[in-house]
Amino acid sequence: MFLSNFASYKRAHQSLHRYFSCTKWLLIVQIVIFFNQPSQATSYTSEALADEVHQLPGLKQSIRFRHFSGYFNVGSNDRLHYWFFESQGNASADPVVLWLNGGPGCSSLSGLINEHGPFSIEEDLTLSLRNTSWNKFANIIYLESPIGVGYSYNTQQDYTSSDNSTAMKNHQAIKEFYKRFPQYSLSNFYLSGESYGAVYVTTLALRLIQDSSLSLAGIMIGSGIFDFQKNFDSAMYFGYYHALYGPVLWDRIKKFCCYAEEKCIFYQSNEPICQFYFLKAYRRLFADGLNSYNVYQDCWSETPYNTRLQYSISALAPNKWDLEYTTPRCFNRSKEKIYFNLPQVRSALHIHSQASTWAICNSNVYRRYQFQYKSILNQLQTLRNYRILLYFGDTDLICNIVGGRWNVEHLNRTMIQELRPWHYTNENGKQVAGFVERFQNLDYLTVKGAGHLVSEGKPNEVMVMFKSFIQNVNYP
Amino acid sequence: MFLSNFASYKRAHQSLHRYFSCTKWLLIVQIVIFFNQPSQATSYTSEALADEVHQLPGLKQSIRFRHFSGYFNVGSNDRLHYWFFESQGNASADPVVLWLNGGPGCSSLSGLINEHGPFSIEEDLTLSLRNTSWNKFANIIYLESPIGVGYSYNTQQDYTSSDNSTAMKNHQAIKEFYKRFPQYSLSNFYLSGESYGAVYVTTLALRLIQDSSLSLAGIMIGSGIFDFQKNFDSAMYFGYYHALYGPVLWDRIKKFCCYAEEKCIFYQSNEPICQFYFLKAYRRLFADGLNSYNVYQDCWSETPYNTRLQYSISALAPNKWDLEYTTPRCFNRSKEKIYFNLPQVRSALHIHSQASTWAICNSNVYRRYQFQYKSILNQLQTLRNYRILLYFGDTDLICNIVGGRWNVEHLNRTMIQELRPWHYTNENGKQVAGFVERFQNLDYLTVKGAGHLVSEGKPNEVMVMFKSFIQNVNYP
Structure with missing residues (x-):
């Protein structure tokens, strides 16, 4: 952060030098710049600095961004774990994006580690830097929600949650985030999530838009469930x-x-x-x-x-067939489980001793979760004045593209652009990355060949999509 | 071949030895065995031996099967190139399978090199042995048809073909094959092909079943076009x-x-x-x-x-849109083209000097081809007494699975088994390889995640399918 601000200060200096060659003018200008320049070293709250992660076991490469891991108090006994990554671009100009995995019961560190965070875990438990990390263009908060998920915990071990309590506590978490990182209060703020995260994001957005202290720029939902x-x-x-x-x-x-x-x-x-x-x-x-x-x-x-x-x-199909639920099947998530339970990792991330063993998905949380919405389409409709992106992996069966389309039809927005291919470029040249259909404040987008965890299979494509959406430019 | 016959001779010897311990009996039996044992070294026709391929540029590993490349005269000026691979299993007991690529105009060496032949070509133009080669269980003839495709040629450079002339000449080629390799005349004989090969295989089968000198065991068509x-x-x-x-x-x-x-x-x-x-x-x-x-x-x-x-x-969509046709798009086939035009490769394969530059698909042949059937479903229906396998890659759009099903419905056979998953095992354990539906003498089968060139993407799955079909056992 300091380095990048120094660089931009230097660029500003060089540029200004061309216009004001007079020494006196230059001195005045330099003084003005100096005082306007946010001094990052002192602008962090002490709570934020206490959460800063200074080293991570297994990470060999140096990184050019700061990150923070800790807890937000969201009730007398409720502690939600967050991991916040500042942007690798221009942190102060880039938006802030909150990410929520679904389940219910699955950790948002799944999105971080397996999809679009700055790090991925190798077989030997070292960390690699991900070229397609969303924090190349945005500041990202990975929030482990509801209580009991991942490193989040309740001091009384009460792990009963509902859609509404989750939204309420996530809202509280965001307010705590801005208290801890007030320097981001003017940045564009986006909500994003995946799968059952569709319910979290939508219900949370409905609360945010009624909170005058916060300003929502848009929401982004991958392979969401909107209507059972x-x-x-x-x-x-x-x-x-x-x-x-x-x-x-x-x-x-x-x-x-x-x-x-x-x-x-x-x-x-x-x-x-x-x-x-x-x-x-x-x-x-x-x-x-x-x-x-x-x-x-x-x-x-x-x-x-x-x-x-x-x-x-x-x-x-909750409440319909009550079969065994443990961790997501068909994936091997053993190295994540090992890594996030290493004492030195928990220590580096400031994990509280009361937080239980980290798991990709927590069956206790799932079993006790109260599903209050069978459909959140009408709630989503309330957000018609906000930019929305609904994206789907087109080979996912859990939340399939045909249903994705039906959701969009239900919203009955004015179509701006018929379904068309969108593109990205790889070593084989320009490729169809998927298809996109645009409506008033609503984009329906598919990622070709991607499954339920959209970024995991197609990180390059999703990166292009993500950048286009948050920068509000057309998909290529 | 010699080795494997020696081994089977030895096994017979040991087995008989248990029953006839009397030396005199053994001697008589050995003499009888000796005279009944086909002496492979002398049972090949001189024409076959002249076609035998003794070395192939780029092939570093030793191989345990014999193979033959040459021409069949199928008309006064028509020379069809074939490449015949004896089985790596028990050549004399295993069936003979003819393979035909489609197009029209595409070389059957595409199936050989890119899908299920014993060799594949590496970037450095060396040949690798393919673990999933169909000749592990069968003797395979790759025939370059119609005239003008691949190394096949017409001495007068007349490259006009039609569905009927192709069937007629392919029939002639099979008769020539049995003249050159009479030792296979009692083996089970299967026709197989891909894409437009559906038309070649069906029309050829109709001729074969009227030729009492030949005996057809069944046909196998991958991603076939049966009805435009x-x-x-x-x-x-x-x-x-x-x-x-x-x-x-x-x-x-x-x-x-x-x-x-x-x-x-x-x-x-x-x-x-x-x-x-x-x-x-x-x-x-x-x-x-x-x-x-x-x-x-x-x-x-x-x-x-x-x-x-x-x-x-x-x-x-022949005759509908007359756009540019060159080679199949979306594939990189440059190394095949280089390899098969190397003088030393052409020499090793006994390619005639009149054969033109080898191409994966020949646009001249395509342009001059007369499509006589818009549908061959009724012709296929005539083959109801023969075992048929129609298999499709389920991510292929050229000949898609929905149409595949419609073809099967048109044939109106008695259903024996509803569509069910079939399986294979890989490093991740037992997997769904696709789906299969069985009718009287007809199997409709999909290969999950495979495209138009079914074996290219999913060689292990197709190997299991191929073996099940030719050995007439249920798909696992």
């Missing part, structure tokens, strides 16, 4: 047209679940025979060996084939 | 449900091209307004930057973005 009915009804179409189940079953589902052409209720139909065939297709899609996070990728597991596939059903 | 109408009508559904074009266009296409629920003619509609919107979607799918061979992969090209994408339209 639309999500699982659309999965039937996605599954059939991706040939994941067959025409015999498709014909029966349509026969028993549809009341008119393309008017069907598959999920939570009241007809037992429809329920029967829907469940048959549903199990094929989510519990029959496919990696439903990305249908074209392997499903990794240490556990046997026929016992490893129960996650998705319970995670995504 | 079904192929391109289904591409509209595939494209929409993969979010490759948007709902505005989809609604218009349906409005102007459908006359009842799910009764639509998109491709070759007589309605100009339907044609207009169909063409708009068609161009999106096949000429707007996507790799239509595998929608989730990059499109490689040395040529600029906006000029490289015209191949598919002309190749797949």
Whole structure:
């Protein structure tokens, strides 16, 4: 931070020198510049400085940004862990982005480590710098929410949360962030999140826009769940047209679940025979060996084939099938778990001794979570004056692109631009990165070949998308 | 070959030894065995031996199978190049499989080098052995057809072909094969091919079953085109449900091209307004930057973005749009082209001096080709007494899985097994390799994540499929 400000000071100096060659003028100007220059070394609060991370086990390379890890008090006993990365660009000019993973129960450090944070963890537990880190263009807060997720904790070990309590506490966390980092209070502020994070982000945004002390610039949601009915009804179409189940079953589902052409209720139909065939297709899609996070990728597991596939059903159809829920299946997250539980890592990140063992997803939190919204589309509609980006990995089954489109249709915004390819360039030249459709204050965007964790599979593409959105320029 | 026959001789010897311990009996038996044992060194025709390939430039490893490259005379001036690989298993017991690439105009050496032959070409033009070569379980003939493709040639440089003339000449080539390799005349014989190879294989099979000197065991077609109408009508559904074009266009296409629920003619509609919107979607799918061979992969090209994408339209909608056709786009095939035109390679493969420069696909052949079938489904139906496998890469747009299903429905066979996952095992454990649906003498199978060149992307999965089919056991 100091280095980059010194550089910009020097550039300003050189530039000004051309216009004011008179020594007296120059002296005055230099004095003015000196006093206007935010002195980063002293502008941090003592609380922020106490949270600053000075070294990280396994990180060999030097870094050109400052980062802070600690806790926000969001209730008498509630401590939300955050990890804040200043931008590698121009921290004071770049926006602030809050990131929330979903689950409910999954740590936002998943987004940090596996998707778009500055670091990734290698097999030997060293950290590598990620070229496609979002903090190249923005200041990013990774917040572990709700209470009990990751390093967050409740001093009384009370891990019951709901959609509304989560929004309330996340709101409190943001206010605490600005108390601790007041120098960012004038920066553009964005909310972002993934999967069930759609509910967190939307409900949080509704609180923020009623808080005159805060100013929301926009929200960004990756592979979000906005409406359970639309999500699982659309999965039937996605599954059939991706040939994941067959025409015999498709014909029966349509026969028993549809009341008119393309008017069907598959999920939570009241007809037992429809329920029967829907469940048959549903199990094929989510519990029959496919990696439903990305249908074209392997499903990794240490556990046997026929016992490893129960996650998705319970995670995504809460209150419907109460099967085992542990960590996200099909991913190997063992090195993250080892790294974040190393005593020296916990110490470097100022993790409180009361925080339990870090896990990518916490089944306790999930089991006790109260789902209050089956749909947040109407809530999302309330945000029509704010810029919104809904992006989806097009090979994700958990929150599929067909349902993504249906959500957008439900919002009924004025279309500005029909669905078109957007692009990025790699070693093979210009490529189709996905497709984008633009409406008044709303972009619906797909990332080609990406799964549920959109940035994990396609970090370069998502980087282009992220930059375009926060800089408010058209997708290339 | 000699080694493996020696081994089987030795096994027979040991086995017999247990039953006949009497020396006299053993001697008699040994004499009988000796005379019945095909003496491979002398059982080859002199023509076959003249075609044997003794060394290949760039091949450093020793190989345990014999292979032969040469020409079949299939008309007074027509010379079809073949490359025949004996099985690495038990050549005399394993079936013989003929492979034909499509185009029309593409070399079957594409299947050999890029998909399932014993060799692949490295960047430095050395050859590597392929672990997933089909000749591990079968004797494979790669035939370059029709005349003008690859190393095949016409002594008068006449490169006009049609579906019927191709079938006739391929039939002649098979008869020539058995003349040159009579020791395989009792082996099971399969036809296989890819893409437009569907037409070659089907029309050829119809000839073979009327030739009492030949005995067909079955056919196997990868990502085949069986019916232009079904192929391109289904591409509209595939494209929409993969979010490759948007709902505005989809609604218009349906409005102007459908006359009842799910009764639509998109491709070759007589309605100009339907044609207009169909063409708009068609161009999106096949000429707007996507790799239509595998929608989730990059499109490689040395040529600029906006000029490289015209191949598919002309190749797949013949007589409809007459755009530039050169080599298949989105692939880098430069090393194949260099390798197969090296003088020492042509010499090792006994390539005739009249054969022109080898190309992965020959535009001259394509341009002069007469398409006689817009659909070969009825012809395929005639083969109902023969085992058929139709397999598709499920990320291929050129010949998509939705159309694949429609073809199968058209054949109206008795279903034996509903669509189910089939599996293979890799370093991550048991995986869904794709889906399979079984009918009387007909298997419809998808390979998950594979594109148009099914084996190229998923060689391990295809190996399991290939072995299951030719050994007539259920897919795992």
